[in-house]
Amino acid sequence: MPDLSTATKGRILYGGDYNPEQWPEDTWLEDVRLMKAAGVNSVTLGVFSWSTLEPRPGERNFGWLDRLMDLMHANGIGVVLATPTSSPPPWMGHLYPDTLPVDQDGRTEHWGGRQHFSHSSATYRRFAAAITEDLAARYGGHPALTMWHINNEYCTFDWSERAADRFRIWLQRRYGSLDALNSAWGTAFWSQGYGDFAEVHTPRHAHYMKNPTQVLDFRRFTSDMLLECYLAERDIVRRATPHLPVTTNFMPLWFGQDAWRWAEEEDVVSVDIYPDPRDPLGAQQGALVQDMTRSQARGPWMLMEQAAGPVNWRGVNHPKPRGLNRLWSLQAVARGADAVCYFQWRQSRQGAEKFHAGMVDHAGEEGRVHQEIKQLGAELRVLSEKVTGSHTDNDIAILHDWQSWWAGVQDGRLSSEVDYPDVLKAWHRALWEAHLTTGFAHPDHDLTAYKVVVVPQLYALTDAAIDNLLAYVRQGGTLVSGFLTGIADEDDRVRPGGMDARLRELFGIRTLHEWWPLDAGEHAECEGSPGGFRGTLWSEEIDKTEDATTEAAYKGGELGGLPAVLRRGRAWYLSTLPEPDALRELLARVAHDAGVRPALAGLPDRVEAVRRGDLLFLLNHGRESVTVEVPGAHRDLLTGEAGTDRVTLGRHGVVVLER
Known part of the structure; x- marks a missing residue:
């Protein structure tokens, strides 16, 4: 199968989204001149061009795109050609209301923005397939074409009747029978038992808490329906151009997609990264997304979008100070990117994103932003030969699973202060600040290549995933787990004892008596290794087995003397979240004992x-x-x-x- 190297051909791809339909054609020649001077070798065309390409149903307007494809090829600039299906034209919603999504309160989401499509609409899928077929037929043989980009940032939820019909079919395939569905959803509670699949609906607005497993399945269903849309378009362009790679761009740590499953269907894994320039941990956020994307790709990946300056969707949109765009771009290259791209090439003068920076911003060619873009382009040319195709290795893996995340986010949970992404970031931050390069893995993946595996939090685990963790430790691996791990099975059914018995044995937990979540700002004082520290978010009332060691204990209060950090052999369990310095020190010690070393010793902070x-x-x-x-x-x-x-x-x- 083709991969990113098919498109890079030994170069780091450099460029971004180009939306020339927003500009008069005499601007195109100026754009090409500036692109060549800046070292741009790749542009993405057509992402939001559906109404230009198909101004009325079935009508095609390809002349402008023909000229652009030829212009790019004549100037040595490759084209990542997008299918425009993330933003249907107004005529579609007007003539075919069934293509519009509905929110959980029953309100229709109309055109005028973007991503206004129902993933379950047969009409939408028919029009999306037709425009994709015609693009593939017309441009599949064009010499400028290097890659296909399907849709854009899949993120649509839909509670409509059409979605409900597809949800019922999805559930019948998953469970096979109503008895199995009723068992999985625990419908004996609150008199929710279903006697006919026709009674099942998408989890719309309810008087009180919704069935958590129904909501979990709806999240699984939504990811699968969007994936069906992607696969339908991918397969069309693949038939026309089997030699070219296909991608779609993830949003970082996006809640609505099981990106592990999606990545298996992509030739190139790509992502959009937009840390806040004012965030003191912006670089760590970027590193986390880069590490996750590299792990999904199992090698080089594509930075599809970033901002050369400010974005337009935060409360206050700060510019990037001098040098920060270069720094964060080269950080992505260090962590495995073979493509460094932006949204967008030329900053728009109209529309919702006119204050979102471009590689050429409103200041123009002489502005600081574009001058830094030129500098970066020159440096990427220098790095290309030495970097492309090479791998960023890591001996540590962080386990992450979207479905476990979905299961843990429910109205009736023990603490709304425990936010899964924040916990994940805290553990990654500890390793990043200890100068330890990490990757990510799914709990079902083969873990034998890693010296250390950390589990910040995996609320729901399958039996197979638990067996995988046990086997990893038996084979000599070091496992470090945080609280609220292994609490439920894949149906969000709480495990007997409040944690899977196999995991309790692994960590040396005789009895997990009670969970003691902490209020906002509340701390649990702890003593022991690594010295005295304060635990945050959570604490637990645990009795340990005789062969387990209390590495740190709670000090005072209801839990005084009970384990806060517990170790049994090479398996560690943290029943609280230590403050950042303590978590960093603890994980650095565990990694060192397992033979993991930083890329360079003695590094200064930052x-x-x-x-x-x-x-x-x-x-x-x-x-x-x-x-x-x-x-x-x-x-x-x-x-x-x-x-x-x-x-x-x-x-x-x-x-x-x-x-």
Whole structure:
């Protein structure tokens, strides 16, 4: 099968979404001149062009796109051609109301924005297939075409009657019978037993709490329906161009897609990353998304969208300070990206995103943003030969599962203060600040390649996933788990004892008597390794087995003397979330004992070191210059200068060292 290397051909792809239909044609020639000067070698066309391509049902307007494809090819710029199906034309919703989604309160979502389509509408799917067929037939053989981009940021939920019909079919396939569905959903509670599949609906607005397993299945169903839409278009373009890769762009840690399953269906895994420039942990957020995407891709991946400057959808939209765009772009390359792209090329003058930055912003060619874009393009050309196709290795895996996340987010949970993404970020942050490069894995994946596996929180686990964790530890791996792990099965049925018995034995938990969630701002004082610390969010009343060691205990209060951090052999269990410094120290110690080392020892704070292939990337996320000790002979690829044992990194500075 084709992959990202089919499109890169030994280059880092550099460019972004190009929406020339917003501009007069004399601007196109100016765009091409600026693209070539900036080192742009790839543009994505057609993402939001459906109403231009099909102004009326069945009518085709391809002339403008013909000229653009030819123009790009004549100037050596490859085209990632998008299907425009994320934003149907107004005529579709007007003439065919069944194509519009409905929210959980029964309100129809109309055109005028984007993503206004019902994934379950046969009419929408028919029109989407038709425009995709015609694009594939017309441009499949065009020499500018390097890759297909299907739809854009799939994120539509739909509670309509059409969705309900498809939901019933999905449920019949999943369960086979009403008895199995009633058992899985626990419908004996609150008199919810179903006697006919026709009685089942999407989980619309209810008087009080909804059935949590029904909601969980609806989330699974939504991911599957959107995946069906993607696969239908993917298969069309694949038939026309089996030699070209196909992708669609994920949003980072998006709640509505099981991206592990989606990634298996993509030739190229791509993602959009938009950290807040004012967020002191913005670089860590970027690293988390990059690590997750690299793991989904099992190798090089594509940064499909980022912002060259401010976005337009936060309460206050701050620009990127000088050097930050370069720093975060090269961070993505260090963590496995073979494509660095943006939304969008030229900043719009009209529409909802006119204040979202472009590679050419309102300041124009001489503006700081575009000048930095040119600098980055030159540096990516230098790196291309040494970087593309190489891998960023890691000895640590963080386990993450969308379906476990979906199961844990329910109205009747024990604490709304426990937010799964925040817990995940806290554990990744601890490893990132300890200068340990991590990857991500699904709990069903083969884990034998990792020296350490960490589980920040996996509320719901299948029997197979639990067996996988047990086998990993038996084979010599080190496992560290956080609280609220293994509480429920895949139907959100609480395991006897409040945690799966196999996991309790693994961690040395004799009895889990009670959960003690903490209020906002409340802490649990702890003593022991790593020294005294405060636990946050959660605590638990646990009795340990005789062969387990209390590494840290609660100090005072109802839980005084009981385990806060418990270890049995190579399996660790944290019944609270230690504050950041303590969690970092603990995970760094566990990793060190398991034989995991940072890419470079003795790094200053705010400096990130990542090895990709034979290269060492050093990135300064601080605003002050720092000096880093780098033993051995090396050369900075970005400057060509031979180095000494000491490297100085300026504000937001980056060096890429080759031994």
